[in-house]
Amino acid sequence: KAGVTQTPRYLIKTRGQQVTLSCSPISGHRSVSWYQQTPGQGLQFLFEYFSETQRNKGNFPGRFSGRQFSNSRSEMNVSTLELGDSALYLCASSWSGTVNTEAFFGQGTRLTVV
Amino acid sequence: DAKTTQPPSMDCAEGRAANLPCNHSTISGNEYVYWYRQIHSQGPQYIIHGLKNNETNEMASLIITEDRKSSTLILPHATLRDTAVYYCIVRGQAAGNKLTFGGGTRVLVKP
Numbered sequence: 001k002a003g004v005t006q007t008p009r010y011l012i013k014t015r016g017q018q019v020t021l022s023c024s025p026i027s028g029h030r031s032v033s034w035y036q037q038t039p040g041q042g043l044q045f046l047f048e049y050f051s052e053t054q055r056n057k058g059n060f061p062g063r064f065s066g067r068q069f070s071n072s073r074s075e076m077n078v079s080t081l082e083l084g085d086s087a088l089y090l091c092a093s094s095w096s097g098t099v100n101t102e103a104f105f106g107q108g109t110r111l112t113v114v
Numbered sequence: 115d116a117k118t119t120q121p122p123s124m125d126c127a128e129g130r131a132a133n134l135p136c137n138h139s140t141i142s143g144n145e146y147v148y149w150y151r152q153i154h155s156q157g158p159q160y161i162i163h164g165l166k167n168n169e170t171n172e173m174a175s176l177i178i179t180e181d182r183k184s185s186t187l188i189l190p191h192a193t194l195r196d197t198a199v200y201y202c203i204v205r206g207q208a209a210g211n212k213l214t215f216g217g218g219t220r221v222l223v224k225p
Contacts, residue, residue: 043158044215090157099205103211107156
């Protein structure tokens with residue numbers, strides 16, 4: 001069974017540009033969550049999607065957005081990139097997202113903003 | 115979700131058991147204890163989770179105290195590949211799929 005796949009693995013963007021990251025969950029998983037990891041702030045929750053609906057959201061500005069498609073694949077978008085958006089972006093998928101179901105992470109997309 | 119407290123770092127010898135403590139004194143009755151680890155710059159890896167009974171799988175054992183205010187993750191025979199940051203997370207139903215990561219414990223397995 002394939003794991004969580006994130007593309008691309010590495011990305012370099014210029015300040016002010018926008019970027020779209022993709023996450024393909026484990027087959028059958030309907031919940032996808034996104035996290036940002038930086039050396040200063042650690043791992044922080046961005047948002048969660050379940051059956052194409054955003055179910056939970058972290059404390060990030062509106063420049064960070066996401067969506068989920070009918071096949072459960074998810075994308076996150078960051079507009080008007082800032083230098084501080086440089087981070088490892090991780091997505092995690094789980095079957096239902098309930099408290100007793102584990103979430104599995106992808107290898108992440110490392111975004112560098114210059 | 116309840117807050118967790120973990121030691122920032124610990125060393126252990128290869129081949130010996132590694133016992134990683136976690137304090138979660140404000141845990142409520144329906145909150146689970148989850149453990150993940152992250153090997154340098156990779157995505158976090160799920161290890162184990164439990165509610166109140168001790169749990170064991172092929173990777174580790176989870177011992178939760180009777181009052182549920184603390185737990186210990188046990189890696190029975192640590193290898194160099196177990197060097198990682200280990201995160202103890204308390205997760206309740208209200209959080210859905212949201213995992214709140216703290217600083218974790220940086221474990222260094224030494225030969």
